[in-house]
Amino acid sequence: MNPLDHVEFRRQGHMIIDFLADYYENINNYPVRSQVNPGYLLERLPDHAPFIPESIESILNDVEKDIIPGLTHWQSPNFFAYFASSGSTASFLGEMLMNGFNVVGFNWLASPAATELEIVVMKWLSKLLQLPPAFSFSGGGGGVLLGTTCEAFICTLIAARDKMLDQIGRENNEKLVVYCSDQTHVGLMKAAKIVGIKPENVRQVMTTKSENYKLSPQRLEELIKRDVEAGLFPLYLCATIGTTSTTTVDPLGPLCEVSSKYNIWVHVDAAYAGSACICPEFRHFLDGVEGATSFSFNAHKWLLTNLACCCLWVKDKSALTKSLSTNSEYLKNKATESGEVVDFKDWQITLTRRFQALKLWMVLRSYGVTGLRQFLKNHVKMAKDLERLVTMDSRFEIVAPRYFSVVCFRVSPYAIHQHHGNQHEVNEFNSKLLEAINATGHVYMTQSVVDGVYFIRFSIGATLTEDRHVKMAWELVQDQATSMLGTLAPKKASNGKHMKQIEDHFM
Numbered sequence: 080m081n082p083l084d085h086v087e088f089r090r091q092g093h094m095i096i097d098f099l100a101d102y103y104e105n106i107n108n109y110p111v112r113s114q115v116n117p118g119y120l121l122e123r124l125p126d127h128a129p130f131i132p133e134s135i136e137s138i139l140n141d142v143e144k145d146i147i148p149g150l151t152h153w154q155s156p157n158f159f160a161y162f163a164s165s166g167s168t169a170s171f172l173g174e175m176l177m178n179g180f181n182v183v184g185f186n187w188l189a190s191p192a193a194t195e196l197e198i199v200v201m202k203w204l205s206k207l208l209q210l211p212p213a214f215s216f217s218g219g220g221g222g223v224l225l226g227t228t229c230e231a232f233i234c235t236l237i238a239a240r241d242k243m244l245d246q247i248g249r250e251n252n253e254k255l256v257v258y259c260s261d262q263t264h265v266g267l268m269k270a271a272k273i274v275g276i277k278p279e280n281v282r283q284v285m286t287t288k289s290e291n292y293k294l295s296p297q298r299l300e301e302l303i304k305r306d307v308e309a310g311l312f313p314l315y316l317c318a319t320i321g322t323t324s325t326t327t328v329d330p331l332g333p334l335c336e337v338s339s340k341y342n343i344w345v346h347v348d349a350a351y352a353g354s355a356c357i358c359p360e361f362r363h364f365l366d367g368v369e370g371a372t373s374f375s376f377n378a379h380k381w382l383l384t385n386l387a388c389c390c391l392w393v394k395d396k397s398a399l400t401k402s403l404s405t406n407s408e409y410l411k412n413k414a415t416e417s418g419e420v421v422d423f424k425d426w427q428i429t430l431t432r433r434f435q436a437l438k439l440w441m442v443l444r445s446y447g448v449t450g451l452r453q454f455l456k457n458h459v460k461m462a463k464d465l466e467r468l469v470t471m472d473s474r475f476e477i478v479a480p481r482y483f484s485v486v487c488f489r490v491s492p493y494a495i496h497q498h499h500g501n502q503h504e505v506n507e508f509n510s511k512l513l514e515a516i517n518a519t520g521h522v523y524m525t526q527s528v529v530d531g532v533y534f535i536r537f538s539i540g541a542t543l544t545e546d547r548h549v550k551m552a553w554e555l556v557q558d559q560a561t562s563m564l565g566t567l568a569p570k571k572a573s574n575g576k577h578m579k580q581i582e583d584h585f586m
Contacts (some may be wrong), residue, residue: 091135098139099171102147103154106543110520111155115148151523156543159552160525161325162351162485163540167383169445173438174385180437185430188412189419194421197224197436203443204378204390207357211369214392216421221396224435226387228350230428231375232270232317233483234391238398239315239344239372240274244556247312255314256280256306260294260329262322264348282312286532290326291480292464294318296333303341312340318371320364321352324527324536325479325487328352328364335370345371350389352483354381355459358452361483381458381484381540382451384442388435400425434558458484458539461549465537468553474560478534487527489534507534508563515559522552 081087115411123145153164166327182191201222205214212218236257244252257271271281282302286292303313303329316338318329331347338345347368353376355361368374378384393399404425414420425428446454464486469475469486474494478487489509492502506528513526513535525536535556539549 087128094135094139098142099528103543106152106155107157109147109150109152109155111152111523112159112160112320112517112520113149113151114520118565120145139271153262154541154543155523156541156545156548157522157552158541158544159537159539160523161536161543162380162538164379164386165381165383165540165542166385167442167542169441170383170385170438173441176441177434177437180434182434183431183435185424185432186410186412186415186422188400188414190434191420193434193436194423196434196440197423198222198421200224200436200439200443201390201392204357205392205446208353208365209362210365210374210392213369213394214374216396218394220392220394221421221426222392223399223423224439225375225389225391225427226510227266227389228264228348228375228377229270230267231348231373231389231391232346233273233428234269234399234403234426235344235346235373235393236270236274236276237402238313238393240276241402242344243312243314251312252407253277253280254311256282256311257317258282258284258299258302258313258343259317260284260286260292260319260322262286262292262294263317263319263322264323264328266352267315267317267348273408276314282306286327286529288479292322292327292529294329294334296330296337299334300337300340300478303343307341313338313343315344315346317348318347320347320349320376321355321483323351324529326482326485327353327479328482330347331365332367332370335367339370344373347371347374349374349376351377351380353390354378355455355483357448358455360456364482378439378442381455382442383446383542384439385452388439396426403427405430454542458544461544461546462486462537463540464546465539465549465553472557478532479529484539486537487534489532490564502531506531509533509535512556512559512563515563516556519555519559521555524552 152158154166182188182190182193187194198216201224202215206556214220214222225234240252240255243255252275255276257267257276257280259267259281263283268281272278284294284302286294294371299316306313309460316334318331319332322329335345347363349356356365372395373391373393375389378388378390379386415422423432462481465486466477466481469477469488474490475488476491478489481487490512492505495505495508510526510533513524517523526533527536528534538551
């Protein structure tokens with residue numbers, strides 16, 4: 080048996096491509112959210128590995144029969160949950176090339192193309208985002224491709240921690256304090272725990288509806304002053320562009336001004352919305368980023384790039400490398416010692432790294448800046464149209480302002496007040512509504528809670544989503560609400576005027 084026989088590789092490779100092409104051709108036929116019960120696959124598959132080789136035909140048959148029923152179809156055009164993981168032909172093929180070459184580019188010498196293409200791609204993206212020169216390799220900083228935002232949190236927290244402890248002494252590690260808002264992604268809390276920050280030293284600044292759930296610079300400074308007076312050391316602030324629950328945008332400029340007074344490392348988490356900021360009309364959301372210390376976004380969320388691909392930039396690359404570098408004898412080489420190359424192993428948690436830049440390079444080249452911008456703007460337009468439809472139905476209300484392509488809504492207390500008299504019961508009603516919607520299998524949406532209010536998040540970002548999918552999903556929401564409320568939907572004019580309004584929004 081030759082595990083890399085080129086003839087068999089070609090035959091099986093074509094079969095996989097055909098299998099996936101058929102999958103995407105028929106993706107609308109699958110329930111978006113998997114309908115299986117816990118343990119279903121453990122019951123279907125044998126409890127030991129096969130002793131003799133099995134054919135690719137047999138394996139693919141079992142993928143169709145056993146695996147696909149247990150998938151939640153993230154690439155479905157009717158996937159409106161979480162944040163979408165947009166994929167594309169270019170990214171799929173880039174992933175194939177990356178896996179086919181299977182290089183381990185931990186340092187420049189291990190595969191010069193892997194390192195240098197990453198530098199090129201990060202420069203391209205930095206220019207698209209109009210990041211300050213300080214984030215460039217020539218400016219003393221630079222960019223690196225990681226897996227996820229959690230990794231970006233860990234790497235920057237470690238760098239900030241070590242830089243601070245070098246100044247105040249290692250014995251003060253338990254006095255370090257991290258700041259964020261109560262809307263910051265939970266990954267920061269996990270990262271802080273991993274890095275060794277005491278859980279009680281992670282300050283979550285309360286946000287309010289009146290301020291659209293943005294992190295308040297005033298309340299932040301109040302907490303910082305209190306900590307300084309208590310003999311603690313402010314270390315790190317996470318500001319978010321596009322929070323997970325409502326996609327709100329924290330005020331970067333004022334937050335950076337406050338942080339600079341106390342020498343705090345400011346990380347900007349733009350995991351979801353960073354992609355949109357390559358569009359000129361959304362770039363203003365990054366105003367003030369020049370005061371930040373690091374910045375990251377996930378190309379795998381909304382930039383047509385497969386998992387996992389997190390882009391991280393820092394102003395001071397030495398802060399990362401000082402904390403994360405390794406220099407064992409078996410890794411030493413003349414190129415590294417010359418100081419003329421970048422060894423990305425020293426910019427991340429692990430030593431091993433994949434040739435991530437290849438797929439991102441293929442995406443940027445295959446669709447170009449104009450194509451990517453149009454892709455993003457189309458999703459924002461769909462969300463804007465949906466927002467209008469929600470406001471046209473008096474039974475629903477918008478819970479938080481729409482900034483990008485996520486619409487947050489619920490059935491209003493007013494629509495159900497005759498049966499439900501308190502917030503808990505209103506929340507329960509909307510929770511049951513969401514479950515009824517998802518149980519149909521036609522769409523998948525998820526929820527969140529802010530300030531005690533439960534609501535449905537309608538997140539538009541899947542590559543295949545078109546206006547008709549959004550329209551169908553909204554009609555499904557209305558129908559389920561009508562059934563649960565026991566009331567008729569808003570009356571449609573006999574001349575079809577109401578339906579025409581809806582259709583016009585999707586033209």
